[in-house]
Amino acid sequence: MLTYYKDAEVVVTSAGVRIAGRAFALADFGAVWHRRGRRSWGIVAGRGAIALAILIPILVGLLGILVALVIDASAGTTVALVGGGVLAGLLALPLADVLLEKVDQSYDRGSRNLEIWGRVRGADVLLLRTDNRRRFGQIYRALQRALDGGSIRR
Secondary structure (H helix, E strand, O other): OEEEOOOOOOOEOOOEEEEEEEEEHHHHHEEEEEEEEEEHHHHHHHHHHHHHHHHHHHHHHHHHHHHHHHHOOOOOHHHHHHHHHHHHHHHHHHHHHHHHHHHHHHHHHHOOEEEEEEEEEEEEEEEEEEEOHHHHHHHHHHHHHHOOOOOOOO
């Protein structure tokens, strides 16, 4: 028996499929397909907020430097404003690393729910719903490979 995919909730083998405690034999499948749910605009807006959070220290730093160059201040004040602007801009580096990791995780999850459906013994069954694009793709491909072993139409 070949194992195509395995995690805590899903097992896809050459003998059958177990998803969320439900077991199906491969011979029971008449077809398998997937659907994409609606886009979550809250997730998209969250990505935009993260991008804005990365830019704010840089903009504050640039504003500090600009103010230092535009106003007629003493040399000490100008140096302090330029130095503060540079430090504020440099603050963005460690912050950007953390925030870009959050953006990566957001794209891994995706902005939509993804569903795998199957026609099992004549009935359409929702096999899996997830927002994790990588996991969805791995499970769907594993299911396709398992079903390709027989004469099952997808």
